[in-house]
Amino acid sequence: MRDLLRFVDPNSEMKTFGGKTVVLGGDFRQILPVVPKGTRQDIVSSAINSSYLWDSCKVLRLTKNLKTSSVHNGAGRHYKSLLTGLPISAMESWVGGMTDSQRLKYLITCRAILAPTLDVVNAVNEYMTELHNAESRSYYSSDAVCKADGDNGILGDVHTPEFLNSIRVSALPNHTLNLKTGSPVMLMRKIDHSLGLCNGTRLIITKLADHVIEGELLISPNKGTKVLIPRMSMSPSDPRLPFKFQRRQFPLMLSYAMTINKSQGQTLTHVGLILKKPVFVHGQLYVAASRVNNQDGLKILIVKDSSSTTTSTTNVVYHEVFNNL
Template sequence: MTNRQCFEALDRSLRDIVSEKQPRFQEIPFGGKVLVLGGDPKQILPVIENTTRAQIINASIFRSYLWKDIKRLYLNENIQLKKLDATTSEYNELNEFSEWILKIGNGTIQNKSSCTVDDNPDYDIVEIPDDLLIKQADNKIKALVDSTFPNFTLNYNNAEYLRDRAILSTTDEIVDEINDYMLSLLPGNEIEYYSADSISKCIDTCNDANILYPIEYLNSLSANNFPAHILKLKIGVPVMLPQNLNQSVGLCNGTRLIVTNLGHNVIEAVVITGTHIGEKVYIPRINLTTQGCRWPFVLSRRQFPIKVCYSMTINKSQGQTLSNAGVYLRKPVFTHGQLYVAVSQVKERKGLKILIENEDGTCGNKTTNIVYKEIFDVR
């Protein structure tokens, strides 16, 4: 998901640094330093708002001048689905599931009812197997929670239980709705933390900005990977960091933690993913600013940099490994690789359940799969 400009900036910097003493390294990629990159072209590409498919593809490492100098090593076995001492039937089931996931990622899955959307070859309609579907649900969020978090009231403070489960969806609005429902099931008193919002004092901000954009308006704004104005928490709730805070103690983008104590100005939590599992950390309020040009100003928000993560967006789930994943497609996927990422996070087939909501509110069995196949040409 990293924009190719990041790699190219690192390349130029290393060439400049190393060539100070050895000029010949000015012409060698990354100044002669060996870099190991890991990725999968079937997964989500760099996220760039309000751009075309061509611009998204052009931002990937596959379109960089560096790609011709990269040696490609291919991994052909799905270690996540590998099971020791598997019986013949278990092995066949895992192999069939692995092949189905690959077909989703490559955009080659063929169903008798498959068709394209609006004659666009990159938008396929995929029929999901019956055993992976939640077919009937009056309360769809409750059905997903019961499937993904069985016996939740008995295990709500079990770190291993929470680490291995999550509900995935396409947008932050749906994710927040699911998290609010889960929070209501958790015993204990709920504490609300309010942010302090202001307009960043940058040179491009007009002098009347504070009059034009009152605090109440700033409080109502939300952005991707940005904490909400009102953060609702209880002791025992799992949270996720939306950005890097302190990599030396494992506080990185995507790290999940369980809240163990709630103070006025600091939150105590225990890390449950990554390389520092079990370590107790303290998270303070910090100043965060929005990125991009969505508004004619830069929003500065002082808030705890965490989000409740019983549910998370499909984009944010990339890189997670789950034993139980519920996928809620109230809105269909909207970019390359999202469906592939959603179905490939689980360790086994029975751990995946998908609920597809049709426009009339009924549960369906078909959904959109988007694959930009020109990405695969560079492999």
């Protein structure tokens, strides 16, 4: 019987993936691979359907949207919940205000504020944490230039600790982390996959200590489990930085608000989308709008300039990415 289950394809070395069946999942309406400082063509070219492997793929289409059941969150659809003139303070109370701890855990699990850029997310997180009255602590990172062969410490002399502390880049915690017990945070590094401690995991802080932070997982299958988060040494992968440096800090960021990119894959009941700046790449608006499982769970603040709002925004779509689907 064992011999019958064995199969050897003499032509396997000439086939893609050795002739094995590989399933790729994705939605080309969502955000394409991120190419720092990349042009539109660079981004489209990085998608799998621009690869030579695409000719070996067979496209299968899902026809039923299980997330939204009777509501279809297609790109370009008009939402009756689209609002303007909604201030951040009103959006804060709508997606979940500072109430008792059990209700706060529930609200954080199923609601979120989204924005296209990290600077807006940081501003909203700072605003929200000011409203939260609880035990607080500030944690400061230790930053240093990575020693490269032959630099003789020159970069270390040029890039002072104060300069390194001021750097804010995606996928790296800030130099100063102002945290409070009961605040929601997002993990920025993979620590323990078996516990669900992966990049993007959301927790709520339960204790703040000198060398470790205790947090409670908010999402199943380990929902309610308390875990300890240590400091870690991290280096940014942003190619726009002309040098390498290392930051030792807790791999956490506040997550009252998060970037649209970080929200991919999540299903929420309420989303407050803040567009102080318009979306700027393919699929961002679609991803933000399709996080909710009902159209009444979406509120959007579109800011025209510093003094007024508007009722429309641009939906960025790279139509060429659909050419060979």
